[in-house]
Amino acid sequence: MTSGGTTSRDPRILVFSTNSISDPGIDRAGSAHLHYSTAVQVVPLPCSSGVKPSWIVRALQHGFDGVFIAACGGDCAYLPDCTSRTSALVSRAQTLLKEHGISPKRLKMAGLCSVCADNFVAHMNNFQQELKRVEA
Amino acid sequence: MTNKRRIGVYVCHCGGNISDHVDVKDVARTLAGEADVEVARTHLFACSDASQQEMIDEIKDRKLDGLVIASCSPKLHTFTFRAMAQRAGLNPYQYVHVNLREQCSWVHGGDKAAATAKGINIVRAGVAKCALTHPLTPLRIETQPRVLVVGAGVAGMRAAIALAEMGLSVFVIERENEPGGWTSQVGWMGPDHQHGPEVVAKLLKEVKNHENVVLYTNAELTAKSGHIGDFTVTIRLCGEKDLTLNVGAIVVATGFTPYEPRDGEYGWGLPGVVTLKEFRQLLEEGDGPLTYRGVPVRDVGFIYCVGSRQTESEDCPEPNTHCSRFCCMATAFSGSLLHEHEKKFGRTINQYHLYRDVRTYGRLETVYAKARADGALFLRWDPSDPPRVEQRNGRLAVKVKDTLLGDEELEIGADLVVLATGMVPRKNGALDDVLKIPKSKDGFYNEIHIKLRPVETAIDGVCIAGTSQGPKNLAESVASSLAAVARTGALLKKGYVDLEPLVAKIDTSKCVWCNECLKACPYGAIERVLYGDKEVATVIESSCKGEGACVPICPQDAIVIEGYRDDQIVAMIDASLKETVPA
Structure with a gap:
């Protein structure tokens, strides 16, 4: 494992959140003083439909063990079809990951609402468990 | 180590909310020695007037060209620190916020060393993003002092009267033959024994008598173009004649349908x-x-x-x-x-x-x-x-x-x-295609934020009022209608609106006009233009929402969203993964 913020056992996760939906949900985990691993780090974006597959590949190639897209889901204020657009990106990114010899299991997406604090923590814990089982 | 930039990094204790779990001094010390960082220090409360003044002085004295504030969630103080940057003569879009409280100290209690190391990582990512910022200027648009109110039920009429009282011109359109909506059909209403038709009659009299209000019945909105502050709308009267109006904002009060x-x-x-x-x-x-x-x-x-x-x-x-x-x-x-x-x-x-x-x-x-x-x-x-x-x-x-x-x-x-x-959502047919207001899962129109921005929609300049947004009793409906009036009045009485410059930008050297971005954009913010002798896409900044759906679908990789540019996100990823060297 690489640098700080991480105990050697915790897989590092990069989360792409969204400013008005999932990031407030992740904030709420903080307001509620829930606990998750310091190996989780969040980069907020306006909307999950704008995540570039190349960012995912880069993160996984350079040291993150997993990328989690905390999508706006049905609550997206921009796009009624946000979920299907984000899913299409995830499929593209998974193909790209395979081309780079990276397991597509290292990429995960789930809709996360603006109050989904418990869900977020559960997603992080589960994803870390899953990543421990992913080879390569 | 070359310093291309002169960034100030300010790490907040938030009393002890952050510093109890993250060694903020260590974060500042570590960052102080890194590229592009001119100064890094801690503040007990970065948002306090005294701390802001100290930061302003330092930005001026040391000629800082970038600002990173690591404190609470950006939802709380982004505008505070943007305004502070402005007072210090720094472009507000060269300030980057790092969420060191809700997404670090508050979720990582009990392991200060690990929380501090993560804190360093996320502040570094902020610095990396900040180092790639350039000054951005909000797009200033002159607003038209006229409002279209869609629906002449109690919510719509009450909004029209209040907007007219502000000195704005108001056009109210009602799809039905008669104004009044559901309240005109309910008879006596609790809790104060008021009679629905009487309430409606009183409002209607005010609407008809006010010189600033024009009411059209049998009228439907069939087209809308333009942007916040300056819309052109087409109203079809009695299904045959078209009327074109120029308005600065739209209030939608189309009501509900009974189950x-x-x-x-x-x-x-x-x-x-x-x-x-x-x-x-x-x-x-x-x-x-x-x-x-x-x-x-x-x-x-x-x-x-x-x-x-x-x-x-x-x-x-x-x-x-x-x-x-x-x-x-x-x-x-x-x-x-x-x-x-x-x-x-x-x-x-x-x-x-x-x-x-x-x-x-x-x-x-x-x-x-x-x-x-x-x-x-x-x-x-x-x-x-x-x-x-x-x-x-x-x-x-x-x-x-x-x-x-x-x-x-x-x-x-x-x-x-x-x-x-x-109450169930009213089927508004063509109106939905024209206005494109997002709906929530229940089928009613969706506000931007249920608590903090309860009447604004993702469509700038379009507010929702009354039961078009969700079930309400009459008092709540009127409260929401007057909230829409307040937001609309605040927009139009100022005379201009500054739009976020965090919108899409197209690299014309890469673009080959393949049409994909146009197809991806639900806001009509993409146009084809001639650039030299080739056709390229261009962004209508006033219509772009900056959500970025066009970015990953561009086959030429020619689109970025300002504030979330490709180079910035890549730099953030790389910076997060840097080895921490103990200070």
């Missing part, structure tokens, strides 16, 4: 099973004791939550899961009206209120209390075993298990069964 029960749902379709509205008409119309189809009414059953709070089932594949808010009060109030009727005509009418939960919240509780005092009998049923309505010997029989009587099954003979039907 229509399914055949057989709580006996719907049987003679004597009526909606609450029909019951109230029966009660108000006659000049003698209440009868139904010539038969005196002696027993009335009211069934609550019809079409509200549904769960998915075979019969109900698309449930309305919401509470309709007004019906408990309106039904309980009807109980008291029925009691008045009893007294007036000296004939006893038994009334049974079959409810799930009584949601007469706030002051409306008095309505419930009065109904009970007036003789209404409340029986509580469970949604797993709802009341059944059958026809028996020319009357109706309602079977219900009262959960408060140990699930004892009761059979109530009734002459009328009144269904308290809820």
